[in-house]
Amino acid sequence: MRILLDSVWHSYDGVAYALRNVNIDLSGPGVYVVTGPNGAGKTTLLKIISLLLKPTAGRILVEGVDYWSASSAERARLKSTTIFVHDKPLLVRGSVEYNVSLGLKLKGLNSTDIINYYIKRYGLSDVKNKNVYKLSAGQLKAVSIVRALVLQPKLLALDEPFTFLDNTRAKLLIEDLADLADRGSLVIVASHYMYRDLAEKCRGVIELFMGELISLKRK
Amino acid sequence: MVYLDVTEPIINIVIRSLYVSGVASLVAFITAIVLCYYYSGRSKRVINILTSIFEVLVGVPTTIIGLIVYMLLYPNGPLGFMRLLYTPYAIIIGQFLVALPLAVVSLIRHFYSVRESIRELILSLGLQSSRIEIILVLKELKPILASTYLLAFSRCIGELGVAMIAGGAIEGYTSVLTTTIAIQTSMGNFEEALLLGLILISVTLFTAILTRLLSKLLGEHLT
Numbered sequence: 047m048r049i050l051l052d053s054v055w056h057s058y059d060g061v062a063y064a065l066r067n068v069n070i071d072l073s074g075p076g077v078y079v080v081t082g083p084n085g086a087g088k089t090t091l092l093k094i095i096s097l098l099l100k101p102t103a104g105r106i107l108v109e110g111v112d113y114w115s116a117s118s119a120e121r122a123r124l125k126s127t128t129i130f131v132h133d134k135p136l137l138v139r140g141s142v143e144y145n146v147s148l149g150l151k152l153k154g155l156n157s158t159d160i161i162n163y164y165i166k167r168y169g170l171s172d173v174k175n176k177n178v179y180k181l182s183a184g185q186l187k188a189v190s191i192v193r194a195l196v197l198q199p200k201l202l203a204l205d206e207p208f209t210f211l212d213n214t215r216a217k218l219l220i221e222d223l224a225d226l227a228d229r230g231s232l233v234i235v236a237s238h239y240m241y242r243d244l245a246e247k248c249r250g251v252i253e254l255f256m257g258e259l260i261s262l263k264r265k
Numbered sequence: 266m267v268y269l270d271v272t273e274p275i276i277n278i279v280i281r282s283l284y285v286s287g288v289a290s291l292v293a294f295i296t297a298i299v300l301c302y303y304y305s306g307r308s309k310r311v312i313n314i315l316t317s318i319f320e321v322l323v324g325v326p327t328t329i330i331g332l333i334v335y336m337l338l339y340p341n342g343p344l345g346f347m348r349l350l351y352t353p354y355a356i357i358i359g360q361f362l363v364a365l366p367l368a369v370v371s372l373i374r375h376f377y378s379v380r381e382s383i384r385e386l387i388l389s390l391g392l393q394s395s396r397i398e399i400i401l402v403l404k405e406l407k408p409i410l411a412s413t414y415l416l417a418f419s420r421c422i423g424e425l426g427v428a429m430i431a432g433g434a435i436e437g438y439t440s441v442l443t444t445t446i447a448i449q450t451s452m453g454n455f456e457e458a459l460l461l462g463l464i465l466i467s468v469t470l471f472t473a474i475l476t477r478l479l480s481k482l483l484g485e486h487l488t
Contacts, residue, residue, distance in 0.1 A: 096389070193390075199391060
């Protein structure tokens with residue numbers, strides 16, 4: 047999957063700009079890491095890349111198609127392969143299993159094996175039938191990540207995925223992201239922490255500051 | 266069978282009260298859901314304006330609403346041809362107007378915030394805004410919906426103005442718990458009034474307990 051940001055600007059209020067003239071060409075497979083201090087525009091960049099947010103100015107080309115000018119059907123096709131994981135987990139009322147399977151259910155799919163595999167892998171088996179509102183912050187984070195992983199997307203963007211995760215789960219996640227990339231996906235991770243494993247496995251590091259692209263170091 | 270200083274058994278008055286207020290609050294509740302869902306897609310400014318309007322409407326005395334319904338249904342009024350004045354339907358219409366603002370105020374902000382989250386969730390899972398959105402929103406709001414309905418019902422069953430003015434408190438036809446209490450008190454039948462008062466309090470108390478239980482049950486209910 048290839049995604050190209052052409053002179054992208056974004057403002058939430060029309061006054062301050064969260065992104066300023068960002069030009070990036072990312073092509074999968076591979077893991078890219080977006081770094082930068084608070085307010086650098088990491089979340090905005092990820093939301094724009096994962097087609098959640100329409101930029102105030104500029105174009106997003108997905109597989110060569112100008113996404114926001116494309117037909118509704120074309121947009122739906124491109125969108126269906128793109129998943130975004132929020133910094134603060136967005137979960138719905140229901141059990142862990144229900145939340146993990148939600149993405150698949152909404153897409154009319156079902157894969158009990160893969161759901162069970164990831165639930166077990168991330169140590170959620172014991173709380174599988176528990177209401178998500180009774181979980182710890184780390185477990186909530188794991189549920190939202192697992193919900194994305196079971197979908198095996200072509201483009202996966204994760205906003206601060208390591209926050210609240212213990213080292214064991216963080217290492218598992220890095221392994222899974224690298225594995226997903228090995229299978230052809232483009233993975234983009236915004237993170238304050240650069241784990242050694244992640245640094246070794248990533249294909250490039252995007253550095254943002256005050257909404258501007260400072261550098262894109264490719265390996 | 267317990268009779269008042271009238272020919273109608275108390276149970277009939279209780280059943281009529283439950284029926285009239287149950288229907289009025291149910292219609293108000295459904296209307297509030299439709300309104301809130303429709304407007305929850307608008308900007309926060311619209312939500313704030315609507316909330317302010319409905320908060321003002323919550324404060325309108327039920328006697329004023331009764332008067333408005335009376336004027337609408339009066340034989341020479343705009344809806345006089347429907348011949349609904351002094352019928353249980355007149356009370357239902359009035360109580361609907363009493364309960365609607367309360368239900369909207371109770372729901373609208375929840376609808377706005379939950380719908381925003383659900384929409385964001387659906388988009389983040391690689392889907393365009395979907396028809397499933399309303400189902401997920403309603404599911405997420407289950408405890409709030411339950412408490413809102415019971416709140417609307419409590420407001421309806423405990424009001425007097427509409428039932429008296431638009432219903433006319435006709436014995437055996439439009440008399441409900443609150444109107445009968447008022448009439449019995451005015452006749453000096455304090456014991457009967459007190460008995461009906463206790464029944465009304467029991468109904469509202471039962472409703473309040475049911476609200477808590479239902480909210481807790483739905484709040485913890487899985488999937």
